[in-house]
Amino acid sequence: MVNFKKNSLAPISALKYLFKKPHTVRYPKEDLNVFYLKGVSPRYRGLHTNDLSKCIGCGSCAKVCPANAIMMVESKDVKPANKFAKTVRPVIDYGRCCFCGQCVDVCPTRSLQMSREYIHSFHPKLSTSSEKEPETVVEDFIWRPDQTHADNPGYVRT
């Protein structure tokens, strides 16, 4: 690094890149395969999954959330695991969630986990009037995690 003069053959050494494999990840066709799983990291903090039978509705995930994104909502289609368990289940507002994983760390029954799924986008329809559009957008990003992505677990509490 001492001399700052570039020797005249340096540009020729750049020709070796012609025969090297490009390190671009052509996303829709091929996926990131750096880890032992294809795609994102095996510990990725993506969209939540929640085992509704194991969850006792204690609400500590809602209390610990720094973005105030989790709401405990009464759910009819779930029966309490034992005498003390409640029937409220966490509902996550992805317009607030910062994907920090603190709710997963504090869940006593390890029912709330994070999957490796992360794709979700929403296009507000042209028909919705401007006044109602913010509400419909917020509406679309609030849902109750259940076992849909449970086959692809990412950030779980060990």
Place this chain on the structure above:
Amino acid sequence: MLKHVEKLRGMGLEANPLKDWEFEVSVPKERVAEVLSYLKSTGFKAFIHLACVDWIDEGEFELVYNLESYEDALQAVVKTRIPRNNPTMESMISIWGLCQVYEREVHEFFGIEFVGNPNLKPFFLENWMDIPPLRKDFNTLVYSEELFEFKEDETHGIKAPKRIEHK
């Protein structure tokens, strides 16, 4: 490091070490300029930051000047207390020109008048008409609910909105 602490105690100030390379000094309001220029002469040439803590229960603001000396690797935290209603403080621009920017920020967020600072115009916030935002009696949630027209309750999420069904 203890040499500095002893010297400062000799000057009738209350100083105690925090860690093996950081000590703090609490100084009455009038002697701040004297202590800062003394520290600057004994090697604390780098001005690190000026912070302000709002002790609303005791009705005082606490200004924290943080200096660093590169020769003997020390950190000096100089603290002083000023009263909370119409707080004024003399500006340290004569010792470090750098203080002009830090004092302008503390003026905007706490409302402290720095006598001698040429430029205390608004800095980060645009047409701000309320009380300075970092004061303890400024409620940021009520402000943002009022300005951005949305309703939020303070109990960190333990509530049951009615219209949610799972997707």
Place this chain on the structure above:
Amino acid sequence: MELRPLNVSNTNDKYKTYELFIGPNHPGISGNFSYVLDMEGHKVANVTPDPGLLHRGFEKLMERRLWTQNLALIPRICVPEPDVNEVAYCMGVEHLAGIEIPKHAQYIRVIVLEMARIAAFLFSFAGLGGSTGLYTAPNWSIGDRDYILDLFEWLTGGRVYHIYQYPGGVKKDIPDGWLDKLLELLDYLESRLPEYDNLIFRNPILQKRTKGVGYLPAEKAIKNGITGPNLRASGIKWDIRKAQPYLVYDELNFDIPITGEGDAFARTLQRRLELEESIKILRQCANQIPDGPYKVKIPNPFQFRVPAGSYYSKVESSKGEFGYYIVSDGDVKPYRVYVRGPSYSVGLYYANEIMRGMRIEDVPVWIHTMDICPPDFDR
């Protein structure tokens, strides 16, 4: 090395100086920030910085959240290098609470810090290339930085915001096979450095564009609160990791390169030499890391109280000294947290002094060689 003189233009009409916005929407600015320049021809006559475009009121928000909830808020302060915030905050909280973290966790913290440092240096090469028009440099350096982000993603679960530190250690242990991947990556980066030298540092055009720009003598650097690689490039041998060692930096041997000329080219060279040092540190850490618990058990977030007191904890980031002044009154929430960003005094105060007489095309070069990170001003 004298600064180029500002030749006074002889026309005294009222268009002598015109106002030019190096505005928030400008590719030459690293982030969302704007200078209002009074221009005289193509030379700058006066600079008024206009910060606040990224102001979110962090210090107000941090007073409303629990001690551990702040960890999700904090990496968002300085975006190119988020881990510095987490480690500085956690060290401050641990000092106040009197928690001693195990040796294994300290080594993981040093590994995370040094990897974030290399990623931030590569990001500054991209900024330098962007401001001088050398667009191959961003393509190479951000491409290599992405490999570091992959390792971060595997270790912590997040690409850029890791939220991995916790008062008392780290959240998850190192997965097996991760350290060998790290050593592999270090060899790859080491083999890439000569390519970067030929592309950036031996490039005659870039040398002409950066030599003599933004000259910063040593005592002016101290007087204006400039720390980190910019200070060492002006000839002062001051590195917090050596002078006031924290974590396990006292057990690692690495040296501090000094380039010393103080102009823009010396600063970029300084970052390039420090990148090599960080690779050396990472190799030592990867080989010396002891086994052991990765964290100490602390009470759950709702009852975690920090005893009353105040402390200034600082970390050597790639942009300078990053400090957290934390005041606690024994509650579950911090009473006051002040964040000292390294490029605060550079971008807001010193810019007006150095940019006078600078040509307009040197302004983005100066901004990127000082590695100014606008979220530091606004917090």
Place this chain on the structure above:
Amino acid sequence: MSEWKELADYFRGRSMWMLHYCTGCGAIELPPTMTSRWDMERFGVVPMATPRQADILLITGYLSIKSLKRVVYTYEQMSAPKWVLGFGSCTINGGIYWDSYSVIKRLDKYIPVDLYIAGCMPRPEAILDSFVKLRELIKKGEAKGYEKYVKNFEWYKANQDKVFRRTTPVLKKPEEVTKSA
């Protein structure tokens, strides 16, 4: 006439020029998508310096009131078929800054947004996936946010003025304001 429009929409979807304006913290994921690792140029998306030549305006994350004013200027300078992409949770419902006094909570009240992407800083793959979705929307002719802006211009301007042109302080006198938590 309509097949010309379909043809135009087909090609518009394939050469969307992005405005190089990093408004929020989500902009740290743009360099990896722009450069060699994820390379969004495969979808015809190229960073442009000035709003005059740009088609997409990426709102990457939160917007403080000050930068919202600049974003509204930039949005109005862009030429007609223009689209806005809202990145991350801060544009949907305030994100982690839900209680901040200087950050807007719902972007849709100030400028019309065509596509929202979940994620607190969406990954480069999520960004590329959103470009593909935007291309489908343009082809189907559903991405008409700019027409909605013109149609209810007063409503958007009223919301913007509520934030920009305030003459009275927002909170009442300090005595009535309850002490913050």
